[in-house]
Amino acid sequence: MTQEKLLVIGDHFISPRLMRASLGALVNRFEIVEASTPFPIEPFRNIAEVREASGSEEQMIDALQGVSICIAHHAPLTQRVMERAKGLKLFIVCRGGPVNVNIHAATEYGIAIAYTPARNAAATAEHTIALLLSALRFIPQTDAAIRRGQWKGDYTWDTAGFELETATVGLIGYGAIGNIVARILNGFGATVLCYDPYAQIGDGDPVVQVNHLDELLERSNVVSLHARETAETRNILGAAQIAKLRPGAVVVNCARGTLMDYDAVEQALRSGHLFAAAADVFPEEPLPSGSPLLQLPNFIMTPHIAGGTKQAAIKATRIAAEELQSYLQNGTLRYCANPEVLAHRNIIK
Template sequence: MKPPVCLVVQPIHPAGIARLRAAGIEARMASSADMATVAREIAPCQAVITRNAGLDTAAVEAGAQLAVIANHGIGTNKIDVARATALSIPIVYTPTANARSVAEHAVMQMLAVAKRLAACDHAVRAGDWDYRYRPGLQELHGKTLGIVGFGIIGRLTAAIALHGLGMRVIVYSPAVPAGEITAQGAQPCPALDELLAQADVVSLHRPSRADTRHMIDARALARMKPTAILVNTARADLIDTDALAAALRDRRIAGAALDVFEQEPLPAGHPLCGLDNALLTPHTAGSTDEALRAAAEQCADQIIEVLAARRPAHLVNPQVWETRRLPVPA
């Protein structure tokens, strides 16, 4: 009997591949992350690992032998979860793998904007040592950080800000009990508008859903202080990009740092690219070596569990487990 096959849509850390192979699972790289190619190559596979390429409806349906879909990361918005669930295919994900990496990145972005790091670096390279005499650099100690979304990453970000920087932390996260927030040393905020008005830095940590789309729009930006900084390491569609670009251009807020974008890569001439108060990183918040290894290993481990008929640690659609599609022997 042939070993089960796992299609790997995009490159992952070699440690994950090694775990699959050690368990007798063939790891097969897709020829391309293009969904039409994936749909052609997924047919004989019992498992698939995908990163930000996701898995569209056609690819899910083409995987006639799929017993498990592994999402390398937290967000599953690019996977057709509804169709996979209708077909009783379990989806696993890695909610803890890159949490610390993303939290550190969010704090780094806060500091980089507050200290105008990119402009300072450019000044040195241009021989502009008089840059040091310009006003506008900020300390974060004693300032208020507003966290929107208090999941794993939001809590880690709060801990670094509280204990590492001495910031006051307020949290808007309607689904989290106030006691859980205060237990972490933060203060619950009953309304987003209230948080925006108080915060010196706003850091977004919400998932992408219909009710969170463009939650930071022109009206929300108008509630922020003119000295405030906006940070987004979560999902691009939380922010109305056009409204943010206008607010930054008109200096209605001090700056923004973004790691996620509604179009990736950014098209030439994108309005954010010409703004000196926008700090942009190419979706690398969760891409430390440590996080990539952990995500790959967690994907592999959960695939191994599912193919061995053992319940995995992190199911996106736990309702299908008892009636899940069983692996077809190769």
């Protein structure tokens, strides 16, 4: 009996070897085909109609010939690819959200799309705290100064940061990442508020939920973004919202670049209304070389690396393997972007 083909297409972070190893005994069920894209040696980019992708449509078209199931990371699944991947039934993305997939087209073609939420929750939460502390204490700038031969220990009352122990931190969005950030901040002694109309806050949660965004902004010394990107969250932290923050506040964004108005942040940093800001994500990536943000000493940047830990890669492939197992056993997926497909698709037997 001919085995079904399964493509594992990884990269320099989540390798095909790691994907394959996570499958355990399932490897005996398939003929495994391996491929790789250049991420993150080459940054991800928009490919055709999908975002944050790596490789090419041509590579995917070739690799998917005769393939029934694919486990991928940043590889693009565009309409053009799907038109030529006639046998594809299931595409599992080792990411918190399948933005490198055309979900609408996948639904039209009857391809179920699974993903791996919370795989990098701890990594992103820890990076959020790292950026926050760096912004509060100017760690990157003073490190760079020492390397230039300057001993810049000349902090004044106006230039000194503040402690988290007595701060109020507001989280916009409260999912898996926000929960971990809140628990870490509790350890510092901070008071943590959250604004998320969809969150169900229980007695054991380390946050105080507020019903209005304005209340969170007016009470917070720090605001950290953790919302999903939707029509209602785009620019949720804009000029009007930043103006409501306490003078000398700090903002951090390790979620999505579209959640924050970076022009408004720049103006607030220049005026002194914001003490500092930090971000791992931007509306345009890579950040353009002429961006005025590069000239601001109180703006801390990292290049979309918050989720980049070994544990995040391992978790992603393990969740992907669990999804595949569930699909094969009973035709279900725990994390499916288009569950309507499962009701109409013939499951591999």
